[in-house]
Amino acid sequence: MKATGLAEADANKARGLAQAEVIEAQGKATAEAMRVKAESFKQYNEAAVIEMLVRVMPEIAGKISEPLSKMEKMVIINSGNGPGGGASKLTSDVATIISQLPPVLEGLTGIKFETLMEQVPALKKAMAKDDDKEK
DSSP states (O other): OHHHHHHHHHHHHHHHHHHHHHHHHHHHHHHHHHHHHHHHHHHHHHHHHHHHHHHHHHHHHHHHHHHHHTOSOOOOOOOSOSSOOTHHHHHHHHHHHHHTHHHHHHHHHSSOHHHHHHTOHHHHHHHHHHHHHHO
């Protein structure tokens, strides 16, 4: 009788340990699946932000220069200070404003504009082609 009781106890212990191992393995598998899913969402979110910024940049440039397109007549008075003058100075000013957008975007998003541009597949391919041409 005592031997049967010990055998049953050992069998119960073995079943309990086996169940514990199954539960542990399931927990690890679930945690790994969640980690992979979180990483996937992170990459998707970054890609969505990049795509949005690349899509919006021409609109921003258009908004910056829009008031100029609505003018019927423009008189440019140049004091002679600095390089260029007249229409070229105006073009230079618009270009300067547009060139200041990457730091503004970095300030708003915390991501460097150059990094965003490098992550756009079509731009990566184009940049690689340009690099190949230079060599």
